[in-house]
Amino acid sequence: MSESNWLADQFLRSVEGEAWHGPSLMEALNGVSHTLAAASPGAGKHGIWQQLLHVEAWMNAALRRTAGEAVELDPAQDWPAIGDATAERWTAAQTEFRAKAVECAERMRSLTEEDFSLVVSGREYNVRFLLYGLVQHTAYHTGQIALLKALDGKRDLLRHSLATLVYRGKKAITGAPDSFPTFQAGESSRTPLQILAHVDDLLDWALTLAEGQQAWRELNSGDWEAESARFFAGAEALETRLAAAATAYPAEKIYQGPIADATQHIGQITYLRRLAGAPIRGENYAKAAIETGRAGKDQAAPKREFD
Numbered sequence: 001m002s003e004s005n006w007l008a009d010q011f012l013r014s015v016e017g018e019a020w021h022g023p024s025l026m027e028a029l030n031g032v033s034h035t036l037a038a039a040s041p042g043a044g045k046h047g048i049w050q051q052l053l054h055v056e057a058w059m060n061a062a063l064r065r066t067a068g069e070a071v072e073l074d075p076a077q078d079w080p081a082i083g084d085a086t087a088e089r090w091t092a093a094q095t096e097f098r099a100k101a102v103e104c105a106e107r108m109r110s111l112t113e114e115d116f117s118l119v120v121s122g123r124e125y126n127v128r129f130l131l132y133g134l135v136q137h138t139a140y141h142t143g144q145i146a147l148l149k150a151l152d153g154k155r156d157l158l159r160h161s162l163a164t165l166v167y168r169g170k171k172a173i174t175g176a177p178d179s180f181p182t183f184q185a186g187e188s189s190r191t192p193l194q195i196l197a198h199v200d201d202l203l204d205w206a207l208t209l210a211e212g213q214q215a216w217r218e219l220n221s222g223d224w225e226a227e228s229a230r231f232f233a234g235a236e237a238l239e240t241r242l243a244a245a246a247t248a249y250p251a252e253k254i255y256q257g258p259i260a261d262a263t264q265h266i267g268q269i270t271y272l273r274r275l276a277g278a279p280i281r282g283e284n285y286a287k288a289a290i291e292t293g294r295a296g297k298d299q300a301a302p303k304r305e306f307d
């Protein structure tokens with residue numbers, strides 16, 4: 001195999017597989033949602049989407065440099081902004097990236113021995129050094145993307161479990177009769193209002209865990225409307241924190257503690273609705289339009305309910 005074909009083959013392996021070092025870049029992106037791609041691992045740090053744009057920027061620069069152009073990237077070109085983080089744009093970004101990679105491989109295949117030895121404009125190294133560097137650069141950022149995916153995948157699922165809690169919680173606490181907040185199933189059992197206030201405390205606790213300043217407080221205004229509003233406000237504050245950056249406490253532990261607890265208690269409220277003679281309708285929750293990031297009072301209408 002000629003050097004140009006060999007190099008193009010190495011490059012395409014690092015982009016689409018099968019790569020010696022593990023998953024190729026496109027393989028690493030498999031299953032990465034637009035919300036996960038857009039998430040930053042910490043203040044000012046580059047998320048998966050931005051890593052992809054960065055690798056593409058250097059493929060572009062390499063293409064232009066092999067054509068004899070002197071190229072310098074300023075910081076905004078080095079790490080381009082991702083813009084609107086929609087699902088459509090994320091799909092388009094990946095398609096565009098792949099097309100650029102194929103273009104790069106084609107250019108590599110077309111290079112002659114003479115081309116490889118040309119000194120890059122404005123640099124002290126030649127085209128060979130530049131292009132081998134490009135393969136290494138792609139592999140380096142693929143490793144970072146795989147790591148971000150492993151770390152942030154948990155945070156993404158935590159955010160979705162929060163959205164699920166709010167979707168279910170809204171059904172459980174909305175439309176209850178006036179007598180429901182103080183309904184008691186037995187002499188010593190907690191009322192729906194007490195349980196809801198406890199759920200709100202759990203959400204507050206989850207936020208303090210995410211921020212690394214864990215604190216437990218028990219609040220209960222004694223008012224159903226106020227505690228309902230606190231439920232949505234607490235969930236939204238937690239979602240905002242989760243979306244902004246990695247949690248100070250492991251995401252899976254925030255799930256196993258406060259979020260799992262809160263979900264159980266929403267189940268209790270749902271059960272009490274039935275005992276109080278004001279049941280909510282059952283639903284196929286796997287079909288429900290529960291969206292990661294949607295943690296406020298505004299939730300989608302149920303798709304498939306039953307009695």
Ligand code: NI
Nearest residue numbers: 054055137141
């Ligand atoms: Ni880089």
